[in-house]
Amino acid sequence: MGEKYNLWSFYLILVCLGLAAYSLYSNMNNTWLIAPPNYILLLISLIALTLGVIGLKDKRNWWAKTRSWFTIIISTLTSIGLFLVVSFTLFFSSMGSDEHIQTFSSPGDKYNIDFYRYDAGAAGSFGVRGEINGPLWFKKRIYLQHNTEQVEVEWENNEKLSINNHILNLDEGETYGYH
Template identity: 85%
Template sequence: MGKQYNLWAFYLILVCLGLATYSLYSNMNNTWLIAPPNYILLLISMIALTLGVLGFKDKRNWRVKTRSWITVIISSLTSIGLFLVVSFTLFLTSMGADEHIQTDSSPGDKYTIDFYHYDAGAAGSFGVRGEINGPLWFKKRIYLQPNIQQVDVEWENNDTLSINNQILKLDEGDTYGYQ
């Protein structure tokens, strides 16, 4: 039974690390975010840690013991990192850093965009951010404009819209405010 715990924990933490890395990449490059929310990744890493500790029962050879140690170390570090990210996100959210302004859908309901007012407080600026909703928890940031409080959205057709006089062609992957 310990063998199964050890192997499951190892693969689970590798998947969790891959998803966490992609989540960081997609947030930095404004691509589609397909990784689950950070609190789900934290739960996965804690399960991997628990299974990794239970995997220490398997003492067949040095490879199995090494895999257990590697799993426990990586899952511990991943859990700590994700806990800090989730805590930081909750702290900022409780301070009103992101406030939902409105949700707009295209005429044919092909796209749904959520707009948020962000405010970094004394540490930074404020403005409006827009995100396209995809299936499940998938989303993509398409609009960022600092130093404004409101957003004016007008759909020209099912794939083209004007946000505060900035034309975006969603079928071509246009974004505004992101490099």
Template identity: 65%
Template sequence: MAKRYNVGSFYLILVCFGLGLYSLYSNLNHTWMIAQPNYILLVFSLLAFVFGIIGFKDKRNWRTKIRSWFTIILSLLMAIVLSLAVLLTLFASSLGANEYIKTVQSPDGKYTIDFYRYDAGALGSHGIRGELNGPLWFKKRIYYRDREEQVEVEWKNNSTISINNHTLNLKKGETYGY
């Protein structure tokens, strides 16, 4: 039984770590964000930590011991980093850093875009952000513009949109403001 926990917690923390790295990459490069929200990754990393502790009972050879220590250390570090990220997100959203403006949908209903007003306060600027909704929880930032207060949206056709006089072809994956 301990063998399952040892191996399962190891693979679980590797998946969490991979999704966390991809989440960071997608935020920096404005690609599709496929990772679950940070609080779900936090729960998975805590589960990997608990399962890793249970997996310490598996003492068959030196590899299982190293795998247990690796799982415990990586899951603890992941839990700390994700806890800070969740707390920072909660703190920033309670200050009104991200304010929902509106949701628009393409004429054929294929594309849905949520618009937010962001304000970094003394740490940065303010502006408008548009996120294209994908399947499940997937999102992609398609519009990001500093020092704008309002958003004017006009659909040219089923896949082409004009946001504050900037035309984007969503079928081609175009973005604006980066």
């Protein structure tokens, strides 16, 4: 019975690590965010930890034992890291605010962009952020402008738009305000 849990926990933590790494990469490089939210990744790592502990019963060979201990150690570290990220996010998001301003759709409904007004309060700045929504929880941040509260959007065609006088071609993956 432990052998199934041993293998499942190992694969689950590898998937969780891959998704967490891609989430970090996509936030740093403004690519499509396809990883689930961090609290879901935390749940996956806790499930992997639980299955890894149950998988310790698998004592068939040294590889099974090593895999179980590797899974337990990695899932514990991943769970702690994700718990800190989720806690940090909850703490600082409660200090500031995120307010949905408006959703703009391209003329052919190819793109839907949600704009949010953010204010970090005393901990940071304020401004406007724009995100393209994809399927499920997928999204891509395309626009960030500090020290403004309004957003003016004008579509030139189905792929090109002007946001507060900054022209973006969405088919070419252009963004504004992100480095």
